[in-house]
Amino acid sequence: MDALSIIGILLALGAILVGQSLEGGHVYSLLNGPAALIVLGGSVGATMLQTPLTVFFQAMRSIRWVFKPPVVNPEQTIKKISIWSGISRSDGLLGLERIAEAEQDPFARKGLRLLVDGGEPEVIRSILETDMDGREHYELQAAKVFEAMGGVCPDNRHSWCRYGLDSCDGESL
Numbered sequence: 001m002d003a004l005s006i007i008g009i010l011l012a013l014g015a016i017l018v019g020q021s022l023e024g025g026h027v028y029s030l031l032n033g034p035a036a037l038i039v040l041g042g043s044v045g046a047t048m049l050q051t052p053l054t055v056f057f058q059a060m061r062s063i064r065w066v067f068k069p070p071v072v073n074p075e076q077t078i079k080k081i082s083i084w085s086g087i088s089r090s091d092g093l094l095g096l097e098r099i100a101e102a103e104q105d106p107f108a109r110k111g112l113r114l115l116v117d118g119g120e121p122e123v124i125r126s127i128l129e130t131d132m133d134g135r136e137h138y139e140l141q142a143a144k145v146f147e148a149m150g151g152v153c154p155d156n157r158h159s160w161c162r163y164g165l166d167s168c169d170g171e172s173l
Helices: 003-022 033-049 053-066 074-091 093-102 106-116 121-162
Strands: none
Touching: 033 121, 053 121, 074 093, 074 106, 093 106, 106 121
């Protein structure tokens, strides 16, 4: 679990609660269900209007990365590639076929299959680079969902004020 993410969330929540208290508002006034529903539901709804369905769902799946980022172990990857290299030297590229079928990582599996099928190195590189570029684009689109949500949420905070925060009662909106 990423400690910095937890610290950041706790710091943000603490700052909101202390700020509300310092302004003379009651902390419990922040716990307004209808106002939260309007702000959060409105933000999510407005974001869904401008996002393709597959990208929106990918963004929702990626939320878990805040607390548990994907594990990348370079030492293990180097070890696997060294083993693959040894197998290909002793058994030829066809020796990698059973390794490719058992490989868990779809990217590595695709690369191994392309090798076993006798693809030229430049072609294999081009195919895998195209896959990486596509994946990067897809992940960046998913990240932009949260950017869009952040863009509409500040507008919705006025609704939150209208529907119940004590400290906003005198504010003209």
